[in-house]
Amino acid sequence: MVHHGPRPLVICGPSGSGKSTLLQRLFAEFPHKFGFSVSHTTRSPRPGEVDGKHYHFTTKEAMTEAIARGEFIESAEFSQNIYGTSKAAVHAVLSEGKVCVLDIDMQGVKKVKQLDMNPLYIFIMPPSVEELESRLRERGTETAESLQRRLDAAREEIEYGECYYKVGCINWLCICPLHHCFLFL
């Protein structure tokens, strides 16, 4: 995919690190500047999640077929569900002249790195796996098994973040100290 316009932003970090919350703040503060690449997922919607806004909720069958038709720039299996970024989702943001923001996992990042999108990469590092666990428990969206799967994935993602991202800090994090997370640019 040849990319024109402002460089996309790829945000990555373990489930529960606070990516979604930080992005909500970003979009609320700069609605004309940044646009969200709405991923497809086969996981069930959580209370409050809106189809087409937070995710395009779909089935494994429909998504596998769409991937085979070449409709996705990347896809990944995370905690027994498929997630993916469609070409249409990215085009929708770019056509509005906004910075396209992708919230994707480590596998998605590795795939995007093989494309010619040339994005900026940001990793949200949680304070510890213990803190992640208590956040995910409090959120109440996971079963014992899916919580364990997310924590196993988190350990791998933290290692990946430590290896491949340089320590940095950007200003809009300062308005969100409650999340106790660091941004790596």
Ligand SMILES: Nc1ncnc2c1ncn2[C@@H]1O[C@H](COP(=O)(O)OP(=O)(O)OP(=O)(O)O)[C@@H](O)[C@H]1O
């Ligand atoms: N298109 C995609 N490709 C790869 N990974 C994706 C994609 N869309 C979402 N993900 C990742 O899948 C993981 C699980 O997302 P999900 O929304 O189920 O959990 P979450 O705990 O709410 O994530 P968050 O950390 O954003 O709060 C997250 O790390 C998210 O970044």
